[in-house]
Amino acid sequence: MLEFELEMPLASFTLHAEGRVDPGITAVLGPSGAGKSTLLQCLAGLAHPVSGRIRLGERILYSSNGRIFVPPEHRGVGYVPQQYALFPKMTVFRNVEYGLRARRVPKARREVKVEEILRRLGIGHLARRLPAHLSGGEAQRVALARALVIDPDYILLDEPLAALDPETREAVRKFLRGVLSDASCPVLLVTHDVEDVRRLADRVMVIHEGRIIFYGGVEQWERQGIPASTRRVE
Numbered sequence: 001m002l003e004f005e006l007e008m009p010l011a012s013f014t015l016h017a018e019g020r021v022d023p024g025i026t027a028v029l030g031p032s033g034a035g036k037s038t039l040l041q042c043l044a045g046l047a048h049p050v051s052g053r054i055r056l057g058e059r060i061l062y063s064s065n066g067r068i069f070v071p072p073e074h075r076g077v078g079y080v081p082q083q084y085a086l087f088p089k090m091t092v093f094r095n096v097e098y099g100l101r102a103r104r105v106p107k108a109r110r111e112v113k114v115e116e117i118l119r120r121l122g123i124g125h126l127a128r129r130l131p132a133h134l135s136g137g138e139a140q141r142v143a144l145a146r147a148l149v150i151d152p153d154y155i156l157l158d159e160p161l162a163a164l165d166p167e168t169r170e171a172v173r174k175f176l177r178g179v180l181s182d183a184s185c186p187v188l189l190v191t192h193d194v195e196d197v198r199r200l201a202d203r204v205m206v207i208h209e210g211r212i213i214f215y216g217g218v219e220q221w222e223r224q225g226i227p228a229s230t231r232r233v234e
């Protein structure tokens with residue numbers, strides 16, 4: 001289980017997020033500008049809160065009191081940012097290999113791991129391509145392969161389906177469900193689309209102005225009629 005309590009002043013409000021995430025897929029919802037991406041960046045170790053703590057099981061990843069800040073590459077996090085952020089001059093293979101190199105995994109082992117994940121995600125044939133020559137759906141899979149190849153302890157996906165056309169979106173949804181359904185770790189998936197919640201999520205977390213105002217099952221969320229709003233509530 002991933003537990004956190006985070007405080008970080010933002011442009012127009014302070015992110016003050018306190019919660020826990022159980023294993024399985026949690027859809028993260030909330031109006032634009034609510035703090036969803038910032039929360040994921042804090043959990044990944046890419047944004048610095050002013051105070052708080054993050055705990056994954058027994059491991060403390062961040063504690064302002066204890067002066068602990070585990071850097072992203074040592075958190076065991078699989079993170080897919082909004083625009084995938086693939087390295088443009090590296091092939092697909094090198095992009096996916098990157099996290100293993102950073103962890104000093106030996107070359108032979110790296111090759112086995114990368115080939116295995118590319119095959120699992122159905123993109124083995126793209127290994128030598130550069131990101132500029134990938135479709136949106138293919139780039140999405142490469143970003144996911146890069147996040148999963150390190151066998152992450154938790155997974156953060158920031159609007160992984162947003163840039164896709166409706167047809168690809170549906171295909172990628174099925175594929176994500178397949179890949180992540182056996183993930184026994186916490187997965188946070190930011191989305192604005194109610195269909196993503198219904199098809200992918202085990203639970204829902206709703207953020208409003210930097211605070212978590214709901215965390216619970218999909219049915220409970222539907223019963224309460226909380227919208228997967230795309231607009232800031234004025």
Ligand SMILES: Nc1ncnc2c1ncn2[C@@H]1O[C@H](COP(=O)(O)OP(=O)(O)OP(=O)(O)O)[C@@H](O)[C@H]1O
Nearest residue numbers: 009010011012030031032033034035036037038039
């Ligand atoms: N480093 C920062 N310092 C100060 N303010 C920030 C910082 N990063 C983001 N913000 C502001 O914090 C608010 C939350 O931004 P964030 O990107 O986390 O929202 P979001 O819920 O992911 O939105 P969207 O759904 O549009 O992607 C916004 O008002 C944004 O302008």
